[in-house]
Amino acid sequence: MVTLLRVERLRVSVGGREVLRGLDLMIRNQEVHVLFGPNGSGKSTLLATIMGLPRYKVKEGRVLLLGRDITKLKPFERAKLGIAMAFQNPPRVNVKLGYILERLVKKYDDGILNELNALGIAHLLKRNLHHGFSGGEIKRVEILLTLLQRPRVALLDEPDSGVDVDSLNIIGKVINKLVDEGASILLVTHMGHILRYIEHVDLAHVLIDGRIVYTGEPKEVLNIVLKKGYSFFKDASRRREVYAEIEGSPKGKS
Amino acid sequence: MPRSKDHLKERAKKVLERGEAGEIDLKGYDYGEPGEEEVKPEELPEKLLRRAEEVGIDLGSVSGGTYLQIDHNVAYTMVTDYLKKQGVLIMSTLEALEKFEWVKEYYWKAMPVDTDKFTAMTELNLRHGYFIYVPAGVKIDRPIQACLMMRTKRIAQPVHNIIIVDKGADITLVTGCAAMVNEGLHIGVSEFYVKEGARANFIMIHGWAPDFNVRPRTAVIVESEGTFTSYYVNLYPVRNLQMEPRVYLHAKARGYLTSILLGKGDSTMDVGGRLEFVGRGSRGEIISRSIITDQATVIMRGRLIGRATEVRGHLECRGLLLSPNARSKAIPELEAVTEGAELTHEAAIGRISEEELNYLMARGFTEEEATSLIVRGFLDVGLDKMPKRLQASLRSILDTVAKLSKG
Ligand SMILES: Nc1ncnc2c1ncn2[C@@H]1O[C@H](COP(=O)(O)OP(=O)(O)OP(=O)(O)O)[C@@H](O)[C@H]1O
Ligand SMILES: [Mg+2]
Numbered sequence: 163m164v165t166l167l168r169v170e171r172l173r174v175s176v177g178g179r180e181v182l183r184g185l186d187l188m189i190r191n192q193e194v195h196v197l198f199g200p201n202g203s204g205k206s207t208l209l210a211t212i213m214g215l216p217r218y219k220v221k222e223g224r225v226l227l228l229g230r231d232i233t234k235l236k237p238f239e240r241a242k243l244g245i246a247m248a249f250q251n252p253p254r255v256n257v258k259l260g261y262i263l264e265r266l267v268k269k270y271d272d273g274i275l276n277e278l279n280a281l282g283i284a285h286l287l288k289r290n291l292h293h294g295f296s297g298g299e300i301k302r303v304e305i306l307l308t309l310l311q312r313p314r315v316a317l318l319d320e321p322d323s324g325v326d327v328d329s330l331n332i333i334g335k336v337i338n339k340l341v342d343e344g345a346s347i348l349l350v351t352h353m354g355h356i357l358r359y360i361e362h363v364d365l366a367h368v369l370i371d372g373r374i375v376y377t378g379e380p381k382e383v384l385n386i387v388l389k390k391g392y393s394f395f396k397d398a399s400r401r402r403e404v405y406a407e408i409e410g411s412p413k414g415k416s
Numbered sequence: 417m418p419r420s421k422d423h424l425k426e427r428a429k430k431v432l433e434r435g436e437a438g439e440i441d442l443k444g445y446d447y448g449e450p451g452e453e454e455v456k457p458e459e460l461p462e463k464l465l466r467r468a469e470e471v472g473i474d475l476g477s478v479s480g481g482t483y484l485q486i487d488h489n490v491a492y493t494m495v496t497d498y499l500k501k502q503g504v505l506i507m508s509t510l511e512a513l514e515k516f517e518w519v520k521e522y523y524w525k526a527m528p529v530d531t532d533k534f535t536a537m538t539e540l541n542l543r544h545g546y547f548i549y550v551p552a553g554v555k556i557d558r559p560i561q562a563c564l565m566m567r568t569k570r571i572a573q574p575v576h577n578i579i580i581v582d583k584g585a586d587i588t589l590v591t592g593c594a595a596m597v598n599e600g601l602h603i604g605v606s607e608f609y610v611k612e613g614a615r616a617n618f619i620m621i622h623g624w625a626p627d628f629n630v631r632p633r634t635a636v637i638v639e640s641e642g643t644f645t646s647y648y649v650n651l652y653p654v655r656n657l658q659m660e661p662r663v664y665l666h667a668k669a670r671g672y673l674t675s676i677l678l679g680k681g682d683s684t685m686d687v688g689g690r691l692e693f694v695g696r697g698s699r700g701e702i703i704s705r706s707i708i709t710d711q712a713t714v715i716m717r718g719r720l721i722g723r724a725t726e727v728r729g730h731l732e733c734r735g736l737l738l739s740p741n742a743r744s745k746a747i748p749e750l751e752a753v754t755e756g757a758e759l760t761h762e763a764a765i766g767r768i769s770e771e772e773l774n775y776l777m778a779r780g781f782t783e784e785e786a787t788s789l790i791v792r793g794f795l796d797v798g799l800d801k802m803p804k805r806l807q808a809s810l811r812s813i814l815d816t817v818a819k820l821s822k823g
Contacts, residue, residue, distance in 0.1 A: 213778050241780035249778075253771040257793030265789060266779065290793070311780055 164229040166191050166346050167212070167315050172223035174204075174211050180221070181207045183372035187348075189315070194337075194347040194362060196354070196380050199369035200392045205350045206250050208369070209317040212348075213247045214240045227315070244314030248304035248321055250350070252292050259303065260287035267310050274310070281306055281332055297324040305336045316340050318349045322356035334359020354384040368395050420520065424529050424539055431536035439656065440629045442533060445572035445601045447541045450510055451489035460491075464565060464596065470651070471592030471621040472813060473563040480558040480587075481506040483546040486565045487573060490544055503551040506560065509576050512547035519547065522578050526607040526664075527635035534603045534631040538574040545575030545605070548589065552611070555586040559619075559806065562591045564604065566628075572601040579606070581614040581642075588617040588803050599627035606661075608636040610644050610669075617803055618646040621813065624654040626681055634661035638669040640695060645672045645801050649813055651820060653681035653712070660688035660717060667695030667724075674798030675704045678817050679712030679742065688717025688747075693727035693757065700728075703797050706735045707821045708742035719749040722757025731761035736768070736794050738787075738821060784822070792818040 167189040174182035181204045189195055199205050211218045212225055214237040224233040227243055235243075255262070267274060278284040281302045292300055305321050321333050338361050340347060349356070357363055357380065366383035368376040375395050376383065386394060432442075457475050464486070468475055475484065475492075480499055483506055484492040490508045505512070512519045529539050546562045566573055581587055593602060602624070610616045624630055638644045644663060663671040673689040691700040702718040720729040735744035746763035768790050776786035795814045799807050 215774055215778065217774075237774060237777040238780055238782050238786075241778060246780075247778055249775070253769070253775050255772050255775060255790075257776075257789050258796065261789065261793050261796070262776075262779070265781070265785070307779060 165189070165226070166228060167348075168226040169208075169212065170223050170226070172208075172211065172225070173221040174207055175219050175221055176207055176217060181372050182211065184223070185369075185372065185374055187367070187374065189346050189348060192341055192344060192346055193364045194341060194349065194360060196357065196363055196366040196383075197348060197350045197369055198352075198354075198366060198383060198387050203369045204372045205369055206319055209247055209319050209348065209350065212315075212317055213237055213245060241311065245317065246308045246311040246313035246315070247317040248301075248308040248319060250319035250323075252300065252304060254293050255291040257291055258288055259291050262291060262307070263287070263310070266307065277306060277309070281336070282329075298326060298329050301325050301333065302329060305333055309336055309340055312343065313340070313345050316345045316347050318347060320350050320352065322351055322353070330355055331359055354388070357384065368392070370396055424524055427530045428536035428539040431530045431533055432540070436533040438533070440601065440631070442537050442572070442601075445570055447543065447572050447574070448488040450543050452508070453489055453491070455486070455491040457492055464567070467594045467596055467623065468563050468565065468592055471563070471594045471623045472590050472619065472809065473561050473592035475563070478558075479561050480504075480556045481548075481560040483507075483548075483562040484565070485544055485546070485563070485575065487568050487571060488543040499554075499556065502554045503549075504554060504556070505547065505549040507547050508544040509547040509578055510542060510544050512578070519578065522580060522607060522609055524607070526609065526637045527605060527633055527662075531633065535605055535633050538576055538603050538605050538633075541572070541574050542576055543574050545577040547577070548579045548587075550581045550585040550587050552582040553584045554582075556588070559588040559590045562589065564591070564593045564602070566595045566600050566602060567597060569597040570599050572603065574603040575605065577604065577606040579616065580609045581611060581616045583611045584613045585611075586615045588619070588806065590619045590621075590806075592621045592623070594623040595625040595628055598625045600625075601629045602631070604632045604634075606632065606634040608634070608644065610636065610638045610642040612639045613641045614639070615643040616645070617806075618644065619802070619806065619810070620646065620648045622648075622650045622657075623652045624657070626653045626655060626683075628654045630654055630657040630659075632659040632661070634659065636661065636663040636671070638663060638665050638671055640667040640669060642666070643670040646674065647798060647802055647810065648673070648675040649817065650675075650677045650685065650687075651813075651817060652678075653683045654685065655682070656684045658686040660690055660719075662690045662692065663700065664692045664694050665698035665700055665727075668697040669695060670698070671700035672798070672801050673700075673702045674801070676795055676814065676817060677704065677706040677714055677716075678821055679706060679708040679714040679744075680820070681710050681712060683712040683714075685713070686715040686717070688719065690719040690721070691729055692721045692723060693729060694723050696724045697726045698724065702731045704733045705795055705797055706744060707738060707791060707794070707817070708735060708744045709738040709821055709823070711741045713743040715745045715747065716763075717747045717749070718761070720751070720759045720761070722752040722754055722759055725754055725756040727756075728758045729760070731759075733763045734794070735765040736791065737765065738768070738791070788818050788822065791821050
């Protein structure tokens with residue numbers, strides 16, 4: 163079977179600076195991957211590059227969706243092929259949320275109203291998208307829009323940052339729904355709170371300085387990240403300790 | 417002839433003798449003579465009906481009443497029997513002035529005849545215009561429609577409209593003005609009298625042509641606790657359009673002006689609105705949204721003048737530039753003559769941001785779809801102030817504006 167999403171030797175620069183420095187990644191059907199990494203390490207850059215946002219310039223390498231090279235495609239073409247992204251910091255858009263929803267889905271029905279109510283964002287319909295939305299509202303709207311695109315690959319950039327406990331639960335449900343409907347997930351999280359609400363997580367990656375330095379069992383990676391911090395992964399000489407810390411050899415290391 | 421009428425003509429002549437400067441040469445057009453040749457709606461050419469439809473007028477429908485003027489000719493007037501019985505009048509202003517002595521009480525009373533050369537020219541060459549009277553307490557559910565069509569090249573159409581909504585009455589008036597030729601001059605004087613506790617919803621849709629000069633001259637007197645709501649849309653290019661409707665709000669009166677302008681081609685538009693809060697506790701709002709593309713220039717003006725206490729007014733002008741050569745300017749003015757007037761304004765002119773576009777493209781919209789979504793979203797204002805039954809058709813007119821803005 164062809165791999166759903168494959169990122170090969172990706173080098174990407176933003177604003178003239180090289181941010182991703184040779185990165186490989188492989189995601190299969192209905193897999194959930196978590197991406198950890200310090201601030202500024204390039205997590206959002208990776209997601210935005212997969213989405214095809216024009217500011218992110220691919221210098222080398224490619225992105226493949228079901229074996230097809232999509233590196234040169236425009237964002238909307240990628241969206242049509244099934245890639246969707248929940249932005250970490252979406253821009254304010256001068257269009258009412260309600261309008262966007264009407265145009266986004268073919269059938270604007272009760273199902274969507276139910277989703278809106280479940281996410282507690284029905285009161286935002288008549289407001290311009292992300293204008294004065296609270297942090298939690300932004301996250302919930304982003305995840306809903308992503309869900310409504312019925313993606314094959316959902317790129318979720320910190321859907322759990324700054325979100326209260328109840329919302330965490332709701333967002334977790336949406337992520338599970340995405341997977342149920344057949345999507346694969348690439349999820350960026352710092353504290354991993356959201357992981358408790360996701361039914362099944364396959365792999366965790368650690369991204370440092372534009373490279374994936376480690377791939378392994380999600381719970382264990384999270385443990386090290388929270389207990390020892392990223393310096394643990396950074397220091398190549400201690401890499402062996404990392405492996406020792408995690409019992410057995412990491413599965414699926416690419 | 418009564419002396420007062422001569423007096424008006426004298427004042428008008430003086431204005432023209434002054435020889436006001438300006439880019440429109442009033443002598444360059446044919447003024448013809450007023451006509452009253454009736455044309456049955458079923459005899460109207462298909463092309464004219466379609467043109468009327470574009471500016472929101474459905475001549476085939478059973479509205480509350482209809483006035484249709486083509487060039488200098490009153491082609492058709494209709495008032496339903498039901499409204500006739502209640503005393504509603506719809507006719508040409510010339511006819512009304514002849515028939516009813518009392519109409520003179522409303523003739524050039526809100527708008528001085530010597531305001532400028534356009535009002536003066538209209539007094540000296542009056543070619544009809546519509547007169548509407550709604551008696552006290554009469555509430556009309558269906559809209560009354562008035563259509564001013566220009567079908568002959570290089571003529572001037574100076575009309576004078578008088579709308580009187582008596583105490584506690586309620587009407588919705590839809591006016592559509594359109595051109596079927598390329599070149600002409602339209603001068604539309606409109607005087608609205610909204611009496612105590614009355615309500616007038618006024619929708620005006622313009623569909624001119626690239627070599628048209630257009631000078632609406634509107635004044636509205638809203639008596640205590642009355643409400644005047646206007647919704648203006650300009651669809652097509654013009655050579656030059658300039659207007660600044662004035663609304664005088666008496667005690668506790670309300671006035672809302674919304675204008676939606678599409679500036680395309682080589683159009684120059686200078687559109688404003690002026691709310692004068694003359695009575696205590698009056699309130700009002702001016703909102704304008706302009707989309708400017710090609711080489712067009714749009715100036716948005718707005719003036720709020722507080723002359724009484726406890727008044728509240730807000731002014732909001734926004735322009736969206738869609739092409740590198742489009743020009744726009746917002747000129748908001750606030751003037752509080754008295755203490756206790758709360759007047760605010762917001763103005764913004766900008767372009768669609770790359771970030772916004774890219775975001776929408778990541779959500780699956782093509783660049784063109786994303787642009788039209790932003791344009792359509794930008795236009796979405798003021799509808800909640802209009803009667804429910806008209807909102808759908810106004811929405812579809814806004815859809816048209818968004819479509820036309822693409823080129
Ligand atoms: N438009 C830009 N112009 C210049 N530098 C940029 C731009 N976008 C991102 N960068 C830089 O690229 C680096 C990686 O940014 P990125 O947003 O991918 O980090 P991240 O891993 O998502 O961090 P965080 O955890 O803080 O969200 C940062 O140093 C950032 O400042
Ligand atoms: Mg980030």
